[in-house]
Amino acid sequence: MYYVWVALFGVLGALCRYLTGVWIVSPGFPMATLIINIVGCFLLAIVMKYLAELPYISKTIITALGTGFVGSFTTFSTFSVESIELIEKHWYGTAALYIGASLIGGLLSSRFGFYVSEQWLNRRRNRHAH
Template identity: 40%
Template structure:
């Protein structure tokens, strides 16, 4: 069973990482603010908030889907390590305000969007 779980996380992770890379390349802007990582991470917060709430409300969804989509796909789509390194790079370049803005915007919007995803999943459940 552990091999199947690892395989599901690996498959989801592969596709999540590929999508993150593609979007990061597509969103690339020539200013100092790391917009690609920012958008990817807040989108991932919304998606994970929605998905985990949806799964918990459904009850009959197999736990393998949480491994494949939640941990594998969305987990590899978002990236805390890149966020951290990009923040350090902003500080090292002397862009202190932009670094602080990046941290605050990522944290606050990430939490807000995770909450909105959660609320959306609950509202879909109640409207049925």
């Protein structure tokens, strides 16, 4: 059953990635991939920190969400190819901006996801304590 969940979430993640790429068009700068990867970092942090703490969500679903949905939504390979394409066009400043924004944005987004998760978990704990 685990593989079915991974496949189902994988299809949903890939579809969301495709639709986001169609929706966000920015010639000359890979904005869609940047946004997708930053949002994916945030979502994975929420899945791994917040959802993993909820007793009614199985570990199978947590792993399937992280691997299936977020894994197919985000794309390191596209980031890498787009970075090389920018460099080959001699758009060094744009490439540096893209690579730096992807790295720093991804890390900050993950950190923010952990922070939000902690806030939500603390609220749940306080609500159940009273």
